[in-house]
Amino acid sequence: MNDQVRDQLKRPLRDLRISITDRCNFRCRYCMPEEIFGANYSFLPSDKILSFEEIERLSSIFVSLGVKKLRITGGEPLLRRDIAVLIEMLSSIDGVEDIAMTTNGSLLKKHAKALAKAGLSRVSISLDSLNEERFLAMNGNRGKVKSxxxxxxxxxxxxxxxxxxxxxxxxxxxxxxxxxxxxxxxxNHPLRFIEYMDVGNSNGWRLDDVISKKEILHQVNSFSPIEPLAPNYEGEVATRYRYVEGGEEIGVISSVTDSFCSSCTRARISAEGKLYTCLFASDGTDLRHLLRSGLSDDEIAESIRNVWQHRSDRYSDERTSGTSSERQSKVEMSHIGG
Structure with missing residues (x-):
């Protein structure tokens, strides 16, 4: 085992990302191309998706292992009925310091107030363009920039x-x-630029399609000079900057040209309860089966600890221009969120 892999195995588990549905009201070119995820696509039936009570129980177990931050993802999480009820359940778990959500924002106007009241702290909103034509091209001709x-x-x-x-x-x-x-x-809303990644197997990724972190920063700096900021916490994936004039923040997530595998502290759970230790993983561990098999919290915690301690994911470190065609079994982004 080389030193880089050995160091990665020592990383704490601090951040849990929970996908609560595999459904989405967009068909983004990035992770849900319409030709694959069309009107007749078969999404998970409700009995295969973790219940709110199961999500709460799993979250409590992960918190006992060191997790401090929970992020709710999808699909589109706001399509899950009574989502504010889940947020309230999670916010009552002792040891949870932060609850966030990733959303395409199309339904946020309706739910924002209730989510905040329930205990949600933060939202990350996907928006790839202010231009209506390019926005529609990126999200499968659904939704409006205005919404x-x-x-x-x-x-x-x-x-x-x-x-x-x-x-x-x-x-x-x-x-x-x-x-x-x-x-x-x-x-004064922080903007995160994300390098175009080869998430899943369906977005037709090519290395030639990537606008690098360096190129992005060059453009931003030409608009208004920026300077680097220190990370907010160990394992933060975005490289942070602020404008010299005004101090507003931006960031870049650069898993393609400047990977951060060795500092990753994130675990992900899919809507049907599989644990993935990497955004680009091929296989997950079935936690739903453990939950429904009558095992105790301690027994489930031990299984999770064993998976985390033996992870060796280094996909972004090892990526090449031919990676997309070399490896066809990565989990889809729409299945486990960002």
């Missing part, structure tokens, strides 16, 4: 911390880097 922007403002008004996630793909929306930077600088 997402309204959701952002309602979330802010409700007291939620707001971040914007923009996936940048060459030949599609790189011309939107500066307009997005300008718009959210003016509104």
């Amino acid at each position: 997402v922007l309204e959701g952002i403002e309602k979330a802010s008004e409700a007291g939620l911390q707001v971040k914007i996630n923009m996936v940048v793909k060459k030949g599609v929306n790189e011309q939107d880097i500066i307009p997005m930077a300008r718009y959210f600088k003016e509104r």
Whole structure:
């Protein structure tokens, strides 16, 4: 075992990402291409998806193993009925310090106030362009920029911390880097640029489609000079910066050109209860089966601990231009969230 892999195995488990549905009201080119996830696509039946009580129990077990932060993802999490009830259940777990959600924002206007009241702290909202035509091209011709922007403002008004996630793909929306930077600088909402990644097997990823962190920062700096910021915490995946004039924050998530495998502290649970130790994993551990087999919390915790301590994921470190065709069994992004 080389030193880098050995160091990775020592990383604590601090951040749990929970997908609560595999359904989405968009068909984003990034993770749910319409030609694959069309109207007749068979999503998980309700009895295969973890119940709120099972999610609460698993979350409590993960907190006992050191997790401090929970993030609710999808699919689109706001499609799950009574989502505020789940947030309230999770916020009552002793030891949880932060509950966040990743959403496309299209339904956020309706739910923001109730989510904040239930205990949600933060939302990360996916928005790849302010241009309606390019926005529709990226999300499968569904939704409106206006509805997402309204959701952002309602979330802010409700007291939620707001971040914007923009996936940048060459030949599609790189011309939107500066307009997005300008718009959210003016509104003091942190913007995260995300290098286009080979999530799952269905988005047709090519290395040539990637706009690198270096290129993104060059564009932003030409709009308004920036300077680096220290990480908020160990294992933070975004490299943070602030504008010299004004101090507003931006960041870049660069798993393609500047990987961060060795500092990863994140585990992911899919909607049907499989544990994945990497966003690019091929296989997961079936926690739903353990939950429904009558095992105690301690027994389930021991199984999780064993999986985490023996993980050896280094996909972003090992990625090559031919990776997408070499490895066809990665879990889909739409299945486990970001």
